[in-house]
Amino acid sequence: MGIETNSLAAPFAQEPVVITHEDVDRAHDRARVQAARSRGGMSSRLRLLWLLAGPGVLVMLGENDGPSMLSYAATGAKFGIGFFLPFIVLTFVMAIVVQEMTVRLAAATQRGHAELIFERFGPFWGWFAMIDLSIGNFLTLITEFIAIRAGLGFFGVPPWAAVLASLALLYTALMTHRYWTWERITLAIAAGNLIFIPIALMAHPAWHSVGHAFIAWKPLPGGLNKDVLLIVLADIGATVTPWMLFFQQSATVDKGLTKRDVGFGHFDTVLGATLAAATAVATVLVTTLLFKHGMSADNFQAGEFAQALQPLIGRLGASLFALGMVEAGMVACVTISTSSAYAFGEVASRPHSLNLPLSEGKAFYTVLFACAALAAAIVLIPGLPLVYVVLIVNVIAVLAMPPALIFLFILVNDKELMGSSISPRWANVLASTVVIALTGAGILFGISVLAPNFFASLGGK
């Protein structure tokens, strides 16, 4: 399996243990965690947070991806802030409820999500989960390159150059062959997502209206109808999607978090959700300017949002907005293609870790890069209805979420797997609420498509 195939008698097992490069790299990371933990005090806790945070922040900022930022931008431009600011914050609370479970599951089992489903429930159900994930991830990857292409297009970069540059960056991050280095590079890029916050300040939002939106939480603008429900579902899909379950569980295992680190894993998740929610709200605040000025944003792409905003927030603000779209697409390219590669490795029983040298992880790295390259190539096809594709992909992500959550729900309530980390009752109540809410939102969307007059008869438009 590994290039270091030394066997030795472990103190905790009768059989010889095979040590691989992957184990050695992870052991170095864990040694730093143990050293920080042994010191005690506040500085030790901060050091532990620095060492143990990562998957949660990455998954949340990674989900603030190209299609998500476009959904938030379309939300502000079409509906303003009234209903949607508190709604978006609520979707991030849902994301915390869901992702928290993956941290516990990872620490308790030290297994990725895909391999747990395959091995625990058998290949029949495993393939369902994998097909959902593969299709969802590939469609989402296409939309990430749409965002990158459109964002760089604002600066006059031709599509082929935008796509090649992003693939080169993805390749560079992968060639470190070290989870820790990969995570820190990706986190540094992900921090660029916060750029939407200063842009929002440039837009000089009416803070009393923002405060009022959170306190009063106005009902849906225009009542329930197809357009509103499409945006509602797109905003939910911008926050909770199946790839996040697979990615955070696998990344937590790859990073080496144990049951003792779960508290830090939870903090990592909440921190990521807070940062991502602040960015999402900031994006809505910026594009609310378009709503106030009565500008239609029906067919805007990332670059067109930036162009439309330029007279309102200046060239600098518009340029930062376009760059933010590029960053959002880039980080998600890295995390989503990694999620696909983890799942492939887990299901195919091939080595799957970012600590693997190329010689040991050829299949893992090939899948990771090939997924991204194929999605990038599709984006270069001329005439694709890009914005519509983006919204539909987010909707599909929401629809695929309840089946994925049921697997997670069953796994975290499996006493044999989880032991003392089994889900408490409050977590089950919250998770059930999320499943019901997501399924209900999907059904309402279906009704709005199949029977558009149904909501009008109830008082909607």
Next chain:
Amino acid sequence: MMKPTAHDSPDLAEQNLVLSTLEPNQLAAAKKNRVPRRQLKGPELVALWGLRVYLLFMIAVVIYQAWTGAH
């Protein structure tokens, strides 16, 4: 836990580091041991099949919406 000793060779030191810092189920070799299979029970199967039908139906709705939108 096994402790690294001063006269260990670098390789042995790394092996000792692995054994002293990683839990047994964190070793790459441990992942070869399969998680035991579990039969899904009545309510779980109902939920899984119900949501599978829901997903297929809703995907058809999305395709219908895309088709009507394009025309």
